[in-house]
Amino acid sequence: QVQLVESGGGLVQPGGSLRLACAASGNIFRIAVVGWYRQAPGKQREMVATVGVSGSTNYLDTVKGRFTISRDNAKNSVYLQMNSLKPEDTAVYYCNCHLNSYRDYWGQGTQVTVSS
Numbered sequence: 001q002v003q004l005v006e007s008g009g010g011l012v013q014p015g016g017s018l019r020l021a022c023a024a025s026g027n028i029f030r031i032a033v034v035g036w037y038r039q040a041p042g043k044q045r046e047m048v049a050t051v052g053v054s055g056s057t058n059y060l061d062t063v064k065g066r067f068t069i070s071r072d073n074a075k076n077s078v079y080l081q082m083n084s085l086k087p088e089d090t091a092v093y094y095c096n097c098h099l100n101s102y103r104d105y106w107g108q109g110t111q112v113t114v115s116s
Helices: none
Strands: 004-007 011-012 016-024 033-039 046-049 055-060 067-072 077-082 092-099 103-106 112-113
Touching: 004 092, 016 033, 016 092, 016 112, 033 067, 033 077, 046 067, 046 077, 055 067
Parallel strands: 011 112
Antiparallel strands: 004 016, 016 077, 033 046, 033 092, 046 055, 067 077, 092 103, 092 112
16 A cells, blocks of 8 residues: 655745655555646646656646656655746646556645735
């Protein structure tokens, strides 16, 4: 079993920055794809960024150049540095750890609100 605990959300003004962190328990973190997803009110959950075992990354088009995902296998942690935040980035952000369809884990979510 894997437990994911997110931190770092909050209220920030447009143009500001936040850094999300996700700490994982268990022993599959370093062999799993890990990432961040978000869900805004009335919208479906969408992938924001993922990082593979080799360090390869994928980003949602609308966050490219503004967000950076990184992982630290020694700390069983994944991070999301978010810069130049926009109101449309407002959502609940979820950490995900994916090994296969049977071993797919989610955190409880952390609220990010971008507003003046």
